[in-house]
Amino acid sequence: MNIWRLTLAYLARNALGTALQVALLALGVATITVLLLLGQQLDDRGRSETRGIDLVVGANGSPLQIILSSVFHVDAPTGNIGDRDVDWLREHPLVAGTIPLSMGDSYQGFRIIGTEHSLVEHYAAELREGELWEGNHQVTIGAEVAAATGLAVGDTFHGVHGIASGDGPVRGELHDDHDYEVAGILERRGRVVDRLILGSVESVWHVHGHLHESDANHDHDHGHGHDEAADDDGKTREITALLISYRSPLAAVTLPRMVNSRPGLQAASPAQETSRLIGLLGVGLDALRLFGGVLLGAAVLGLFVGLYTALRQRRHDMMLLRAMGAPKRVLVGQVLLEALLISLLGALLGLALGHLAMELLADGFAQARQMALTGRLLLIEELYLLLGVLGIGLVAALIPAWQAYRIPVANALTKR
Amino acid sequence: MSEILAFHGVQKQYPDRPVIRFPDWRLAAGNHGLVLGPSGCGKSTLLALAGGLLTPERGTIDLNGETISGLTEGERDRRRARLVGLVFQTLHLVSALSIANNLALAQYTAGQPIDRQRIRHLLAAMGLESMTNRMPETLSQGQAQRIAIARALVTRPKLILADEPTSALDDASAKRTASLLLEQAGTCGASLLIATHDHRLRGIFPTVLELEPEPA
Ligand SMILES: Nc1ncnc2c1ncn2[C@@H]1O[C@H](COP(=O)(O)OP(=O)(O)OP(=O)(O)O)[C@@H](O)[C@H]1O
Ligand SMILES: [Mg+2]
Numbered sequence: 001m002n003i004w005r006l007t008l009a010y011l012a013r014n015a016l017g018t019a020l021q022v023a024l025l026a027l028g029v030a031t032i033t034v035l036l037l038l039g040q041q042l043d044d045r046g047r048s049e050t051r052g053i054d055l056v057v058g059a060n061g062s063p064l065q066i067i068l069s070s071v072f073h074v075d076a077p078t079g080n081i082g083d084r085d086v087d088w089l090r091e092h093p094l095v096a097g098t099i100p101l102s103m104g105d106s107y108q109g110f111r112i113i114g115t116e117h118s119l120v121e122h123y124a125a126e127l128r129e130g131e132l133w134e135g136n137h138q139v140t141i142g143a144e145v146a147a148a149t150g151l152a153v154g155d156t157f158h159g160v161h162g163i164a165s166g167d168g169p170v171r172g173e174l175h176d177d178h179d180y181e182v183a184g185i186l187e188r189r190g191r192v193v194d195r196l197i198l199g200s201v202e203s204v205w206h207v208h209g210h211l212h213e214s215d216a217n218h219d220h221d222h223g224h225g226h227d228e229a230a231d232d233d234g235k236t237r238e239i240t241a242l243l244i245s246y247r248s249p250l251a252a253v254t255l256p257r258m259v260n261s262r263p264g265l266q267a268a269s270p271a272q273e274t275s276r277l278i279g280l281l282g283v284g285l286d287a288l289r290l291f292g293g294v295l296l297g298a299a300v301l302g303l304f305v306g307l308y309t310a311l312r313q314r315r316h317d318m319m320l321l322r323a324m325g326a327p328k329r330v331l332v333g334q335v336l337l338e339a340l341l342i343s344l345l346g347a348l349l350g351l352a353l354g355h356l357a358m359e360l361l362a363d364g365f366a367q368a369r370q371m372a373l374t375g376r377l378l379l380i381e382e383l384y385l386l387l388g389v390l391g392i393g394l395v396a397a398l399i400p401a402w403q404a405y406r407i408p409v410a411n412a413l414t415k416r
Numbered sequence: 417m418s419e420i421l422a423f424h425g426v427q428k429q430y431p432d433r434p435v436i437r438f439p440d441w442r443l444a445a446g447n448h449g450l451v452l453g454p455s456g457c458g459k460s461t462l463l464a465l466a467g468g469l470l471t472p473e474r475g476t477i478d479l480n481g482e483t484i485s486g487l488t489e490g491e492r493d494r495r496r497a498r499l500v501g502l503v504f505q506t507l508h509l510v511s512a513l514s515i516a517n518n519l520a521l522a523q524y525t526a527g528q529p530i531d532r533q534r535i536r537h538l539l540a541a542m543g544l545e546s547m548t549n550r551m552p553e554t555l556s557q558g559q560a561q562r563i564a565i566a567r568a569l570v571t572r573p574k575l576i577l578a579d580e581p582t583s584a585l586d587d588a589s590a591k592r593t594a595s596l597l598l599e600q601a602g603t604c605g606a607s608l609l610i611a612t613h614d615h616r617l618r619g620i621f622p623t624v625l626e627l628e629p630e631p632a
Contacts, residue, residue: 324497
């Protein structure tokens with residue numbers, strides 16, 4: 001028997017009240033935990049996915065959509081750009097390097113990207129097995145693709161026309177005529193590349209059967225999307241977007257303007273669009289943060305009221321303890337211990353709930369999956385959150401603890 | 417023979433109340449005493465002073481040969497925890513704990529190791545073993561009081577202070593409680609000091625201290 005056991009006995013006897021206090025705290029902590037996890041990962045993804053890409057050029061449309069579709073691979077692309085524009089950009093003196101992206105097909109919901117080996121270098125992705133693709137029939141797949149589809153090196157599959165841009169795989173026309181062969185599997189990077197199927201730009205053209213020599217003089221409508229391109233028996237080599245790195249910081253000033261002045265082209269800065277996106281999300285996150293704060297405030301108030309009323313009920317017990325020779329600090333310690341235990345339980349449960357909710361969120365939404373969000377991640381901020389909750393739990397216990405300190409021991413004999 | 421308790425010129429005054437003057441008296445170790453007097457004369461106050469729950473404005477109180485009236489509250493707490501067992505009229509047990517754990521709590525506050533065997537033996541010796549694992553709210557007032565006596569004894573105190581332990585009981589129960597107290601105090605060699613206005617106990621005790629009625 002000691003103050004631990006005594007405290008546990010009090011908590012157990014008031015199980016319903018204790019459960020309520022713990023639950024309220026846990027909800028507040030869980031909300032804030034989800035916010036921390038989400039905010040951190042969005043920030044992190046935004047930073048890591050855009051690193052090394054100074055500009056993305058796509059077909060006319062929303063720059064945000066271009067970034068979402070070509071960098072984060074969540075949205076549908078805005079359309080295609082023709083090879084005259086591509087060549088112009090590749091040879092531009094302000095441009096240091098380019099990576100083409102061509103998309104339009106998918107396999108079991110995973111995008112097939114026509115590109116060059118430089119994309120693999122851009123992701124700093126290592127091969128886990130096999131080789132990088134060669135020729136027009138081979139692909140190299142991300143770790144998540146391999147895990148989800150069970151594709152192994154040497155397997156072949158047919159792509160489906162249409163890309164997964166939102167929820168779940170697209171059921172489109174099956175390209176029976178064109179087999180892809182898995183040449184290699186990449187190491188898991190915890191980034192979007194895990195969920196991509198990479199092949200050559202030509203392979204994507206091959207699938208659609210319109211590998212034609214580009215007609216330099218053809219006044220092609222650059223703005224149309226891939227779907228149309230497939231139908232109108234496209235007359236030109238087209239790609240969906242071009243990732244660009246600058247030769248000098250000066251390029252940031254002039255190149256986007258030059259790109260945008262060419263008909264059908266749209267330049268999008270990953271850094272700008274990502275911070276704009278996070279700014280947009282920020283409003284929602286702030287509302288959620290406020291909600292979590294209000295919950296936590298209510299929980300602390302509940303804790304205070306619970307301790308306060310418990311102490312009134314236990315006045316006699318406390319007098320008895322004092323009469324038996326227990327010093328005041330034991331009484332104060334008991335109250336603080338009770339507050340700490342409730343806070344600790346609430347905080348731990350809240351952290352666990354937060355991670356669970358984040359994991360469900362990451363698993364339940366295609367966009368979250370595509371951005372490789374996860375609940376299986378620990379942040380140092382969670383430790384601060386835990387300590388903070390313990391701290392405010394102690395603060396809530398200050399007045400009840402002072403009451404316990406003030407209980408007059410002499411009244412034990414005379415008061416009923 | 418040494419004294420367990422001695423009062424010298426003790427005066428206590430509650431705020432805005434007349435001064436209560438206590439006669440000089442002493443209780444030899446192992447002897448039992450009875451404090452009698454009408455309601456309001458200061459019996460409970462005397463026990464509180466003896467147990468170090470209160471300090472007097474004047475005079476000295478010696479407990480087990482040591483003057484406790486000048487000690488700090490914490491020091492008095494420690495003396496009380498070690499030397500004194502208290503039995504109250506109505507305030508008996510911590511409601512969240514079982515009977516056995518109430519006794520264990522007394523050992524804890526006395527700074528003693530928890531001795532489950534001692535608890536079992538004591539309850540058995542007092543015919544209370546069937547209540548070992550019950551909760552206080554399931555006991556009758558009389559049963560709870562007997563458990564409170566066991567709780568006061570479990571730490572082997574030198575002095576047991578009991579305030580009105582029999583006033584609420586019928587003649588038979590009052591006699592049984594008084595003899596239980598005497599018997600158990602005897603087995604652990606403790607002195608017993610009972611404060612009461614219950615004259616039924618008068619014949620049983622060798623030392624009787626009669627307090628004057630409170631001045632009007
Ligand atoms: N906490 C207190 N504050 C002020 N006065 C008090 C306090 N406790 C006791 N008194 C007063 O001191 C006097 C003695 O009280 P005490 O409780 O010692 O009497 P008692 O002899 O035990 O009476 P009873 O037989 O009714 O229990 C009474 O006049 C009482 O009103
Ligand atoms: Mg009294």
